[in-house]
Amino acid sequence: MSEEGIDLVFDSHYREIRDKMNEKYFDSVTDTCIFALSIGMRLNLRIPKAEWKGSSLSWSDLERVKNRYGGFSEFFDYLEIKVEGMPTTELMAEFVTGGLKFIEDNYLYEDGNLGVLANHMSDLFHTD
Amino acid sequence: MIIEKISLRNWQGYYGSKHEFLFGSEKPSSIVYGKNTFGKTAFWEAIEFALYGRVRKRKQPNKFKPFMSNQSSDKPLLNTDAYNEGNSDFAVEIFFSHEEGHYRLLRRYHPKFTNKKAEKLSDLILQLELENLQDDTGDRFEKNPNRWINENILPERLSKFFLFDAERLEEYEELMDSDRVDVRLKEDIENIIRSPILKNGAHVFKNLANRYYRDYDSEYAQNLKNQKERKRHQELTEEIESLKKARTELERQLKSWKDKINSKQNWLEENDKSKEASLQIKHIKAELTSNEGNISSCRDDLKSIMTNAWRVILQDQVNSANQKLEKEILLQEKMTKRIGVIEEEIRDKMDEIAGKPCSHCGAKRHEPDDNERVTLRNSISNLKEEQKELTDKSKFPTNDDIWKVRNALRPMSLPERANLESLSNKEKRLSGLLKTKFDLNSRLEDAEKLIGEDKDRDIQKALSDLKSYQGNRDELIDKIGGMKAKIAGKSDELKGITLSSTEKKSVKMERLQFADQLCTTLSDLFTGTLETYREKMRKGVEQRASEIFLSISNNSENYEGLRINDDFTVNILNKKDYMDAGSGAQSLVMAYSVIDALAQCSGIEFPMVIDTPGRGLGVENLNNVYNHFLKNNPQVIFLPNDLELDPEHGDKTFGKFVGTTYELSKVEGDRTKVISRIKE
Numbered sequence: 001m002s003e004e005g006i007d008l009v010f011d012s013h014y015r016e017i018r019d020k021m022n023e024k025y026f027d028s029v030t031d032t033c034i035f036a037l038s039i040g041m042r043l044n045l046r047i048p049k050a051e052w053k054g055s056s057l058s059w060s061d062l063e064r065v066k067n068r069y070g071g072f073s074e075f076f077d078y079l080e081i082k083v084e085g086m087p088t089t090e091l092m093a094e095f096v097t098g099g100l101k102f103i104e105d106n107y108l109y110e111d112g113n114l115g116v117l118a119n120h121m122s123d124l125f126h127t128d
Numbered sequence: 129m130i131i132e133k134i135s136l137r138n139w140q141g142y143y144g145s146k147h148e149f150l151f152g153s154e155k156p157s158s159i160v161y162g163k164n165t166f167g168k169t170a171f172w173e174a175i176e177f178a179l180y181g182r183v184r185k186r187k188q189p190n191k192f193k194p195f196m197s198n199q200s201s202d203k204p205l206l207n208t209d210a211y212n213e214g215n216s217d218f219a220v221e222i223f224f225s226h227e228e229g230h231y232r233l234l235r236r237y238h239p240k241f242t243n244k245k246a247e248k249l250s251d252l253i254l255q256l257e258l259e260n261l262q263d264d265t266g267d268r269f270e271k272n273p274n275r276w277i278n279e280n281i282l283p284e285r286l287s288k289f290f291l292f293d294a295e296r297l298e299e300y301e302e303l304m305d306s307d308r309v310d311v312r313l314k315e316d317i318e319n320i321i322r323s324p325i326l327k328n329g330a331h332v333f334k335n336l337a338n339r340y341y342r343d344y345d346s347e348y349a350q351n352l353k354n355q356k357e358r359k360r361h362q363e364l365t366e367e368i369e370s371l372k373k374a375r376t377e378l379e380r381q382l383k384s385w386k387d388k389i390n391s392k393q394n395w396l397e398e399n400d401k402s403k404e405a406s407l408q409i410k411h412i413k414a415e416l417t418s419n420e421g422n423i424s425s426c427r428d429d430l431k432s433i434m435t436n437a438w439r440v441i442l443q444d445q446v447n448s449a450n451q452k453l454e455k456e457i458l459l460q461e462k463m464t465k466r467i468g469v470i471e472e473e474i475r476d477k478m479d480e481i482a483g484k485p486c487s488h489c490g491a492k493r494h495e496p497d498d499n500e501r502v503t504l505r506n507s508i509s510n511l512k513e514e515q516k517e518l519t520d521k522s523k524f525p526t527n528d529d530i531w532k533v534r535n536a537l538r539p540m541s542l543p544e545r546a547n548l549e550s551l552s553n554k555e556k557r558l559s560g561l562l563k564t565k566f567d568l569n570s571r572l573e574d575a576e577k578l579i580g581e582d583k584d585r586d587i588q589k590a591l592s593d594l595k596s597y598q599g600n601r602d603e604l605i606d607k608i609g610g611m612k613a614k615i616a617g618k619s620d621e622l623k624g625i626t627l628s629s630t631e632k633k634s635v636k637m638e639r640l641q642f643a644d645q646l647c648t649t650l651s652d653l654f655t656g657t658l659e660t661y662r663e664k665m666r667k668g669v670e671q672r673a674s675e676i677f678l679s680i681s682n683n684s685e686n687y688e689g690l691r692i693n694d695d696f697t698v699n700i701l702n703k704k705d706y707m708d709a710g711s712g713a714q715s716l717v718m719a720y721s722v723i724d725a726l727a728q729c730s731g732i733e734f735p736m737v738i739d740t741p742g743r744g745l746g747v748e749n750l751n752n753v754y755n756h757f758l759k760n761n762p763q764v765i766f767l768p769n770d771l772e773l774d775p776e777h778g779d780k781t782f783g784k785f786v787g788t789t790y791e792l793s794k795v796e797g798d799r800t801k802v803i804s805r806i807k808e
Binding site for chain 1: 427430431434435437438439440441442445446448449452453532533535536537538539540547548549551552555556558559562
């Protein structure tokens with residue numbers, strides 16, 4: 001099943017958080033959501049769609065992301081991050097939403113709070 | 129003074145020592161009846177003697193009765209019988225109360241020598257005792273009784289107003305005739321109303337004022353010896369005074385300019401703060417601009433880091449995916465290589481079965497036997513199976529797969545391992561920059577508060593004003609300096625003139641001038657007070673005397689009263705509004721009136737002792753006199769003769785007013801006997 005051209009979405013409840021984060025640190029909402037996706041994936045923060053507080057809000061589509069950021073479908077396949085019967089896009093949506101929740105919980109959109117990341121990914125904040 | 133008891137010894141007609149007159153404590157007034165020559169006047173004179181030590185002669189008030197019979201032909205004070213018997217001891221003793229005290233006064237003369245008859249006054253010794261009967265301190269006797277009596281009881285000169293003898297009426301008749309006013313009597317009246325205190329005061333101070341004025345004049349003349357010096361002194365004093373006033377005015381103006389200058393300087397100091405603030409704002413704004421640039425740059429850096437942060441975050445997972453792919457590719461290459469080796473081994477084994485030379489070295493090989501051929505064929509079979517298995521396995525990943533995966537992971541991959549330490553550092557720097565920005569904004573706000581509108585224009589005006597004010601101030605300082613020099617010069621000149629005289633005189637002259645002014649003021653005060661006081665007393669005596677006169681006179685319906693003139697001469701005012709001197713009887717009534725009024729107005733407490741009260745008075749007038757005096761005076765002792773008041777009638781009519789009455793009679797020739805009639 002080809003996934004190209006399929007919309008990438010997240011829980012619209014975190015729209016405001018995404019916009020704040022985007023305004024402060026990024027040039028596009030896609031960059032913002034890719035950052036949220038990376039946090040969700042790294043910290044395995046996945047919010048199942050069933051638990052979303054809002055509707056699905058599109059932030060890009062898989063083909064555009066593949067062209068600019070890489071093939072997350074292959075990446076997921078290769079890392080064997082798979083849930084039986086769940087398309088990669090949906091899995092990505094749940095990771096993005098999980099990442100946005102982390103941003104909200106830790107007020108990363110406010111000046112001076114990015115250091116919180118060090119508490120969760122300490123290996124990335126030290127030079128060996 | 130209230131007389132309580134009188135004792136007489138060998139006193140005139142009173143022979144011996146048992147003659148006593150007691151006076152009631154509740155009603156101290158009394159009547160002593162007696163025919164002429166029976167001893168009434170002697171009784172009256174006993175009081176005068178006890179108090180003053182001598183007895184005035186009737187008709188000759190400036191002469192005194194002799195003590196003993198050989199001194200003159202007049203009746204002596206010492207009883208003649210006693211004298212003739214050689215007893216020259218005579219005495220009068222009075223017990224009296226005065227101002228809540230009780231006293232005993234003894235005036236006694238007795239012979240100096242026991243072996244010699246006293247024939248003249250120098251042969252007698254005076255025993256004078258004034259004893260305070262209530263004094264328990266042991267010092268009961270007054271050291272100087274005469275002075276004490278004059279000062280505390282009644283001066284002798286004024287006794288005529290209390291010890292009254294109608295037979296001596298001529299002593300008072302001057303009162304009726306303004307042409308014959310006896311200076312001494314007038315003085316006595318002045319004394320009794322106590323105006324001399326004020327008069328003397330005025331006189332003393334007037335004399336003192338004159339003396340101080342003369343001294344001042346003398347001092348003044350001595351100190352300022354010539355008119356030229358005085359004039360120059362005056363000129364210099366005035367010039368210095370004028371200069372000082374002008375200087376004071378200039379100093380006032382100077383102070384005003386200094387105040388203005390201070391005010392401007394204060395304002396400019398505040399304005400300097402504004403200027404400083406303005407510079408600060410400029411500096412802060414520059415810092416803010418720089419700070420904003422740094423923040424912006426820092427934010428850009430952060431954005432840049434954040435844009436790629438996802439790759440760093442996922443780098444381990446991406447690397448893991450890449451490594452997995454590389455492992456698969458390596459395994460595939462190994463399998464392909466093995467497949468080639470297996471193909472060569474199969475070919476070699478088949479050449480061996482066929483007996484062909486070694487394809488690598490060309491060496492001949494021996495012909496395999498059957499067993500060997502079976503083994504070789506089994507080995508070839510196994511190799512082919514392995515080859516087939518490897519060939520199946522090595523089909524994946526296909527080149528297409530590898531390409532896809534590589535393409536998928538390439539954008540995610542980082543050339544080498546990265547971290548987010550720069551993110552942390554940048555954010556710390558951003559926080560610092562933001563804090564700096566906040567601080568700068570606070571400082572900017574504070575500085576901006578200090579600056580108002582149009583400050584520069586105001587500062588320029590203030591500076592211009594200040595310069596103008598300072599110019600005015602300097603000009604004034606110069607002027608004042610010049611004026612001070614002038615004053616100093618004139619002061620030096622003045623000192624040269626006055627140093628030897630004026631300075632020395634100043635204190636003394638000021639004292640003399642002050643003393644002169646003070647004494648003049650006091651003299652004027654006493655004089656003014658004297659006139660007021662004297663007139664008040666004159667009116668008081670006039671009113672009181674008029675009342676008494678109308679009360680005593682039996683013809684009061686024809687009279688308005690008495691007029692007492694400024695010189696204390698007296699006229700009777702009748703209702704036809706003319707004045708007359710009155711008859712002899714009226715003169716006596718008038719004398720009673722004036723004397724009683726004077727006695728009452730004087731405030732002196734002394735008994736009225738009236739001898740032969742009715743000379744020339746009719747019965748009605750006389751009764752009025754008795755009634756008036758007995759009713760209105762604290763103590764009156766009447767000494768009437770048998771024609772003036774019959775003892776029986778007297779006791780019956782006036783007994784209610786008196787505590788005691790006495791009747792004098794004669795025994796054994798010329799000796800007086802005292803008979804007590806009404807006893808307390």
